[in-house]
Amino acid sequence: MTTDATPRRRWRVWPWALGTAGACCALLLLFLGWCLLQVPVGGGMQPSATPATLILENRDGTGFATRGVLRGEPIRAEALPQPLTDAVIAIEDRRFYDHHGVDPRGILRALARAFGAGRLREGASTITQQLARLTYLSQEKTLTRKAQEAMLAIWLEGRLSKQEILARYMNAAYFGAGAVGADAAARRYFGKAVGELNLAEAAMIAGLLRAPSALAPTTNMEGARQRADVVLGVMEETGFATPEAVAAARAAPPVLKAPPEPLVGRGYFSDWADSEARRLVGPLPMDLSVRTTLDPALQDLAERVLAQHLGKEGAKQHAGQAALLALAPDGAVLAAVGGRDYAESQFSRITQAKRQPGSLFKLFVYAAALEAGYRPGQTMQDAPLTINGWSPGNSDGNFRGTVTLRDAFAHSINTVAVRLQEAVGRDKVAAMARRLGLSADIPLNPSMALGTTEATLAEMVTAFGRVGYGTQIEPYLVQEVRSRDRALYTRTTAPAARAVPEAVQQGMLEMMMAVVQQGTGRAARLDRPVAGKTGTTQDSRDAWFVGMTADAVVGVWVGNDDNSPMTNVYGGGLPARIWRDFMREADKVRTAAAPSAAVTPARAEDEELRGMPDVVDTGTLRVAGREVRLAGIVGLPGGFVAAMTQWIAGREAVCQPRENDTWQCRVDGRDLSELVLSNGGGRAATDASPELRRAERAAREARLGIWGG
Structure with a gap:
């Protein structure tokens, strides 16, 4: 009985097993069909176009940031690069030429090695x-995606050659x-074409495919090298490279030649x-x-100075933000912290x-007045004033009576600025503001x-630069744009048009120098001529200082993004101190960077400099690679520089040392200090000789140059 029952039970199991297998096959086919229906077959065979990638370089050509997705040149199937192709196949798919899209043996081998090594x-x-x-799918790790991937791989193998698949993959x-x-x-990474x-370089690049972000040599060189060593080992094991070639590659590891990762502080400049x-x-x-x-x-200095001042004073004065912009006299952006x-x-x-x-806006009021014929030495009343029910007051609540326009600008007297605007015409002031660079609508009201x-x-x-340097400068950040070795854009220089008449x-x-010498901007004084203006809005919501020297015009703004008031922050305070500290350190940076700084010997009393001078301002020259300050004079930038350059006309200057690190040239x-002062191109310094003071007095009496007002 027992012997006959066992076969009968086995025959009963077979129908059940076959049914189950059939059901599983049906479910599998339904699943595969469903996966196939979800594949976005409509596209993906061509890489999508992306905006140009930018590699940003400093003015000296050193890279400092990259922007966008770098795509390079496409690899053609008929020109697959060696040894990168071998490295990729060895580490990613050693049986690439033997399978038809899916490799069961490769899957089993990967699993076996994973169990043996404890890792994949x-x-x-x-x-x-x-x-x-x-090409077609997302990066999610699901069974559906793996099934779609396998089906698409088989389909691709039927449509494309192995070389085309490799080229498209790479x-x-x-x-x-x-x-x-x-x-x-x-x-x-290496500054060269893939071919x-x-x-060694090919092994490192092939090794990145496993974890590109984590192993990128720009941020993890050690990890990239270790992975490259694994790739070399696999290439030797699989016969894609000889032991001798692998040994040579390990003996000469790749040298990175790549722009650094973007520095966070330079992001504002990079965006611009x-x-x-x-x-x-x-x-x-x-790629550009x-x-x-x-x-x-x-740039580093600007970031550091802003951070130091905000860190030290920002919290107690409720100043949450600041910005600094430095322009060269031609408009080149030297530093930008937004x-x-x-x-x-x-x-x-x-x-x-x-x-x-x-009060920065007073630049336009006074410039329009000077263009209309006013002069810095003219007087106007600082007294109560009412226009259509509106009465401007001064920040200190006092009135000074009769003052010169020079003093009114230096001390930022509001009543005089409004009186001057009304006398010149609001439309003329607004036109001057637009001419000097303001783009916003300007309501023609008295408070303007x-x-x-x-x-x-x-x-x-920009407006202060146009007035101070006299030319129609525009801020610019790009000198050249290249695609590989072909220049797509090169900035050309041409004589800039005048922004304002020379008298203006x-x-x-003269008035901006008075602001720093004796007015609201005294905190910005340096040991060389500075012209500038302070600005503060109601309740200290905004505080500004814009100042300039012969080398640069620099503006600083301090405030809060939500427009909340600050505590006792004025343009002549925190912004002026930021400006001063930046400019002082900038002078040291320029001195340290000068080629002659490290080799210039200590000056002896009988030392003499000779050479064709470059005029920095009317009190400063560059002779034989050195910066020379003329004795007894406070020089000025602007129009007098051109006149002085024209007078020298390439002739040799002979300079001898004097006290306080100054020179007689x-x-x-002809003594250049005396020449400048006698023509009203500068002011006598406190240590000027009697002869130089007489020259200044004669120019003042004759109303020459800066004394013409």
């Missing part, structure tokens, strides 16, 4: 599967640091330069190198924040003179 040493997906994922893969495609990676890679470069060359789908105007030493912390806020307080400039119209820091610094320029310089026997 090589991937289970073939190169074709990876291409399918990159063009589509991400290699870290913004590099998409193997050629982009070769250029990003120029040696074995990125925007300008793309505007200049258009939306070209290629951009030579900018950035002076890295001055806020306290770029990582926290990418909003630029240089170009995007429109704030009331307060006190800076109720909004402006950006970039606009205000000289009069404004002669051209054709």
Whole structure:
């Protein structure tokens, strides 16, 4: 009985097993069909176009940031680069030429090695599967995605050659640091085309495919080297490289030649330069190198000075933000810090924040007045004033009576600014503001003179530069844009048009120098001529100082993004101190960077300098590579510089040392200090000789140059 029952039970099991197997097969087919229906078959075979990648360079050509996705040149199937192709196949899919899209043996081998080593040493997906994922699918790790990946891989193998699959894979893969495609990676990390890679470099790039962001050599060189060593080992094991070649590659590891990762503090400058470069060359789908105007030493200094002052004074004075912009006399942006912390806020307080400039706006009032015929020495009443029911007051609540325009500007007297505006005409003042760079609508009301119209820091610094240097400068950050070795844009220099008449320029310089020498901007004084203006809005919501020397015009703004009041912050306080500290240290930076600084010997009493001089300002020359301050004179930038340069006309200057690190310089026997003072091109210094003081007095009596008012 028992012997006969066992076969009968077995026959009963077979139908059940077959039914179950059939049901499983049906479910599998339904699942695969459902997966196939979800595949986005409509696209992906061509890489999507992306905006040009920018590699930003300092003014000296050193890279400091990259922007966008770097794509490089596409690899063609008929020109697959060696040894990168061998490295990729060895580490990613050693049976690439033996399977038809999916490799069961590769999957089993990867699992076996994972169990033996305790970690997954090589991937289970073939190169074709990876291409399918990159081209059509998401990166999510699900059973549905793996099934779709396998089906697409088999389909791709039926449509494309092995070489085409390899080329498309290497063009589509991400290699870290913004590099998409193997050629982009070769250029990003080693500064060369993919076909120029040696074995060591190829192994490092192939090794990045496993974890590109984590292993990118720009941030993890040690990890990239260790992974490259694994790749070399696998290449030797699989016969893709000889032991001798692997030994040579290990003996000469790759040397990185890549722009550094973006510095957070330079993000504001980078954003601005990125925007300008793309505007200049258009939306070209290629990788670009951009030579900018950035002076890295001055940028670092600006970031440091702002951080120090806000860290020390910001909290107690409720000052949460600050910005600084430094322009060269031709408009080149040397340094730009658009806020306290770029990582926290990418909003630029240089170009995007429109704030009331307060008394900075008086620049336009006084410039319009000078153009209308007024002069700094003319007088006007500082007394109570009412216009249509509105009465301006002064910050100290006092009235001084009769004052010169020079003193009124230096001490930022509100009543005089409003009286002057009403006398000249509000339309003339608004026209001057627009001419000097303001873009906002300017309501023609009496309070306009006190800076109720909004402006950006970039606009205000540009306006002061145009008045002080006399030319129609525009801020610019891009010197050259290149695609590989081809220049797409090169900035050309041409004589700039005059922004204001020379009489207006000289009069404004005189009044702006008075601001720093004796007025509201005394905190910004240096040991050389400074012209500038302070600005403070109601309740100290905004505080400004814009100042200039012969080398640069620099503006500082301090305030809060929510427009809340600060505590006792005025333009002549915190902003002026930030400006002063930046400019003092900038002088040291320039001195340290000068080629002759390290080799110039101590000056002896009988030392003499000879050479064709460059005129920095009317009191400063550069002779034989050294900066020379003329004895007994406080020089001025602006129009007199051109006149002095024209008079010297390439003739040799002979300079001899005097006290206090000054020099007496002669051209054709004529003392340049005396020449400048006798023509009203500067002021006598406190240590000026009697002869120089007589020259200044004669120019004053004859109303020459700066004494013409």
